[in-house]
Amino acid sequence: MTRPPSRIRVLVVEDSAFNRRALTEMLASAPDIEVVAKATDGDEGLRLALTHQPDAITLDLGLPGLDGFTFLRLLMAKAPTPVVVVSAYSRKEDVFQALDLGAVDFIAKPTRRISRDFLAIREELIAKVRNLRSARKGAHYDDIDVPAASVHTPRKLRIAVIGASTGGPPAIEHLVRALPPQLPLGIAIVQHMPAQFTRTFAERLARGARYEVVEARDGDFLGTGKVLIAPGGHHLTLVESESRVRAVVTRRDTEKYVPSIDRLFDSAASLAARFEVAGVVLTGMGDDGKEGVKRLSSAGAMTIAESEESAVIFGMPHEAIRTGAVRQVLPLRGIAMALARFGRGTDKVP
Ligand code: CA
Numbered sequence: 001m002t003r004p005p006s007r008i009r010v011l012v013v014e015d016s017a018f019n020r021r022a023l024t025e026m027l028a029s030a031p032d033i034e035v036v037a038k039a040t041d042g043d044e045g046l047r048l049a050l051t052h053q054p055d056a057i058t059l060d061l062g063l064p065g066l067d068g069f070t071f072l073r074l075l076m077a078k079a080p081t082p083v084v085v086v087s088a089y090s091r092k093e094d095v096f097q098a099l100d101l102g103a104v105d106f107i108a109k110p111t112r113r114i115s116r117d118f119l120a121i122r123e124e125l126i127a128k129v130r131n132l133r134s135a136r137k138g139a140h141y142d143d144i145d146v147p148a149a150s151v152h153t154p155r156k157l158r159i160a161v162i163g164a165s166t167g168g169p170p171a172i173e174h175l176v177r178a179l180p181p182q183l184p185l186g187i188a189i190v191q192h193m194p195a196q197f198t199r200t201f202a203e204r205l206a207r208g209a210r211y212e213v214v215e216a217r218d219g220d221f222l223g224t225g226k227v228l229i230a231p232g233g234h235h236l237t238l239v240e241s242e243s244r245v246r247a248v249v250t251r252r253d254t255e256k257y258v259p260s261i262d263r264l265f266d267s268a269a270s271l272a273a274r275f276e277v278a279g280v281v282l283t284g285m286g287d288d289g290k291e292g293v294k295r296l297s298s299a300g301a302m303t304i305a306e307s308e309e310s311a312v313i314f315g316m317p318h319e320a321i322r323t324g325a326v327r328q329v330l331p332l333r334g335i336a337m338a339l340a341r342f343g344r345g346t347d348k349v350p
Contacts, residue, residue: 007031007034008034008056011036014086027058057083058125061091082104083132084128087107102140104139105128108194134285136313139310141170146179146340155184159186160279160343163316164191166313168191172191179211179336179343183225188216188228202214216230217249222246234249235252236259237264268296268301277296278301283315283316286319303320305329
C-alpha cells in the first residue's frame with residue numbers, strides 16, 4: 001500500500017484580514033495543501049515560521065512590524081524556507097528585491113477586492129506553492145566577478161539567447177551584471193513573468209548592468225552591448241534583416257508559455273549559419289527550452305544549462321540536459337565565464 005504524499009504545509013503572512021482569509025481559503029481548497037498558521041505582521045510571521053517550520057510561506061511585503069524585506073533576510077539566515085511573495089501591482093520594484101533576498105516566486109494581487117478577481121489567481125497561487133516543493137532551500141546567487149577582456153575580441157556580433165522561469169530574475173541580474181563590457185555580444189532573454197512586470201525588470205537590470213537593457217519592442221535591433229527582454233504576454237524572436245539582427249515581438253495568448261523560450265531559441269537557431277550563437281537554459285519549473293536546445297545544437301550553436309548546484313529549481317535545465325543537446329552544464333558563475341569567453345571568441349564553437 002502506498003502512503004499518500006504528505007500535504008504541503010503553508011504559513012500565510014498577510015496583514016489585511018480580507019486578503020488573509022482569501023489566501024487561506026484558496027490554498028485550503030487544494031487537497032494537497034494545508035495552511036498551518038497565519039500571521040498578521042512580520043514579527044509574528046518570523047516566530048511562526050520558526051515554530052511551525054512550514055514547507056512554504058506566502059508573504060505580503062507591506063507589513064507592520066518587521067517589513068517583508070527584513071522578514072526575508074532573517075528567515076533566510078535562521079530557517080531558509082521557500083517563499084512566494086504576494087504583491088500589489090503598485091510594488092513591482094519590490095518584488096525583484098524580494099527575489100534577490102531569496103524569495104522563489106511571486107504572484108500579483110488583484111487590484112480590486114472582488115471575489116472573482118481572487119478566484120482568477122487561485123490556480124496560479126496553488127501551482128506556485130506546489131512548485132516551491134522543488135525549490136532548493138536557501139538558494140541564493142552571489143555576485144560574480146568576470147575578469148575584464150584583455151585578448152582579441154572579434155568584431156562581428158555574437159548572439160546569446162537565455163531562457164529562465166521560476167528563480168530566474170536574480171540569476172539573470174547576476175549574470176548580466178557580471179558580463180564585461182566591450183564584448184561584441186547581443187543578448188535576448190525570455191523570462192517567464194506576468195505581463196506588467198517585465199518592464200520594471202528590464203529597468204532594474206539596466207541600472208546594474210554595463211549593457212543597454214530594454215524591454216524588447218517589435219523592430220528593435222539587437223546590436224553589440226544590447227540586452228533585449230521579452231515583454232510579458234508576448235513572444236520574442238530574432239530575424240536577420242540586411243545583415244543585422246532584428247527583434248520580432250508578437251502577441252499570443254493561447255500557448256502554454258508566453259513568452260516562449262523554445263520560440264526564441266528556434267529563431268536563434270536559424271541565425272546560426274551566419275552568426276555565432278549560444279543558448280542558455282537557467283532555473284525554472286517545466287520544460288520550455290527543451291525543444292529549443294535541440295534546434296540550437298543541430299544548428300551548431302553552443303548550448304549551456306544551469307547545473308543543479310546553482311539552479312533554484314532544477315526542472316527546466318534538467319529537461320534540457322535530458323535531450324542530450326546541452327554541451328555544457330555549469331553553475332551560474334561558470335555560465336558567466338562561458339558567455340564572456342563566447343563573447344571574446346576564445347571559446348571554440350564546433
Ligand atoms: Ca500589507
